[in-house]
Amino acid sequence: MIPSPVWQSLIAITLMVVIAYGSRVLGLMVMSHVPLSPRVRRFVDAMSSSVLIAVITPIIVHGDGGVRLAAIAAGTVAVVFRSPLVSIAMGMLCAAGWRWWVG
Amino acid sequence: MKIKENPTRLDIEGTWRGIRMMLPLAVFTIAFGLAFGVAAVHQGLAGWEAMLMSLFVFAAPSQFAALEMWHSPLPLLALAAVTLAIHTRHMLMSAALYPWLKALPQRQQFAMVILLTDSNWAMALGEYQRGERNLGILLGGGIALWGAWVVGTAVGLAFGGGITEPERFGLDVIMLCFLLMIVVGGNPRAAMALPWLAAAASALMAYWWLPPYLHVMVGAITGGVVAVLLPGRWLRESAS
Numbered sequence: 001m002i003p004s005p006v007w008q009s010l011i012a013i014t015l016m017v018v019i020a021y022g023s024r025v026l027g028l029m030v031m032s033h034v035p036l037s038p039r040v041r042r043f044v045d046a047m048s049s050s051v052l053i054a055v056i057t058p059i060i061v062h063g064d065g066g067v068r069l070a071a072i073a074a075g076t077v078a079v080v081f082r083s084p085l086v087s088i089a090m091g092m093l094c095a096a097g098w099r100w101w102v103g
Numbered sequence: 104m105k106i107k108e109n110p111t112r113l114d115i116e117g118t119w120r121g122i123r124m125m126l127p128l129a130v131f132t133i134a135f136g137l138a139f140g141v142a143a144v145h146q147g148l149a150g151w152e153a154m155l156m157s158l159f160v161f162a163a164p165s166q167f168a169a170l171e172m173w174h175s176p177l178p179l180l181a182l183a184a185v186t187l188a189i190h191t192r193h194m195l196m197s198a199a200l201y202p203w204l205k206a207l208p209q210r211q212q213f214a215m216v217i218l219l220t221d222s223n224w225a226m227a228l229g230e231y232q233r234g235e236r237n238l239g240i241l242l243g244g245g246i247a248l249w250g251a252w253v254v255g256t257a258v259g260l261a262f263g264g265g266i267t268e269p270e271r272f273g274l275d276v277i278m279l280c281f282l283l284m285i286v287v288g289g290n291p292r293a294a295m296a297l298p299w300l301a302a303a304a305s306a307l308m309a310y311w312w313l314p315p316y317l318h319v320m321v322g323a324i325t326g327g328v329v330a331v332l333l334p335g336r337w338l339r340e341s342a343s
Contacts, residue, residue: 009149020162053306067279
């Protein structure tokens with residue numbers, strides 16, 4: 001892979017920093033003027049989890065068996081045991097195991 | 104039950120308490136940071152790029168999502184859009200803290216949310232509801248998590264390159280599992296099933312038929328719109 005030019009990376013990271021910090025401050029600024037309506041809250045809340053769903057869906061659908069098994073295992077552990085690290089560890093274990101035995 | 108409302112405070116003692124309360128979780132955060140460092144090395148990021156991100160962006164979901172898009176030339180617009188969509192969550196979080204923060208001068212309010220992230224927000228809000236008024240809890244929690252995240256990233260970057268076949272150890276699924284865990288582990292609600300299904304389906308179709316990276320925006324907006332269209336009683340008090 002060709003590494004991206006330094007200036008591009010810097011712009012990209014700066015963008016991320018501005019947006020990441022900006023949204024934290026924006027919440028305060030908006031709240032100090034108008035309370036958010038329940039409708040807006042619901043939209044924002046659903047959108048911020050849907051964006052992650054949108055990122056991972058194609059990875060799972062186009063992944064190998066190991067990736068899919070990892071997703072099922074990690075998702076199940078996350079819902080049942082609510083332990084983030086165990087969830088990730090199980091996912092890795094399943095992916096590694098699948099590739100070890102199945103190929 | 105506390106009868107008298109304590110005034111908002113911010114001091115060293117409270118900050119230390121926040122740091123100590125967050126230490127157990129910070130251990131896990133080191134592991135996440137390590138995972139990010141390793142993933143960044145294998146995605147071809149320079150060490151300084153990954154380090155700058157962890158130092159200043161300090162948000163695991165958007166950093167992991169950015170890795171996924173880190174191909175030259177960088178899709179800046181798509182990257183900005185995805186980061187924005189992920190961080191709208193933080194807008195709600197800081198808004199929820201406003202009643203607590205409003206006693207401070209505005210400059211201090213803005214400084215307090217620099218290290219605001221999911222875990223210390225949840226911990227601080229829980230303490231607030233139990234009557235805690237010392238904002239050091241929020242700040243200290245943030246400091247502990249930030250330190251752990253940066254240290255973890257550094258360790259991951261240092262040793263990640265030594266692993267030649269990341270797939271054999273399942274290292275390539277770290278990002279996937281992390282994002283999945285954030286979504287379903289945070290606050291699984293039956294009412295979100297429909298918006299999430301819509302988001303997944305529309306994202307997949309956009310992934311197949313639309314230009315690269317648009318699928319993330321399509322899925323995010325679809326999920327948001329479906330949630331708004333659902334009958335209100337299904338989702339009452341959905342945003343915390």
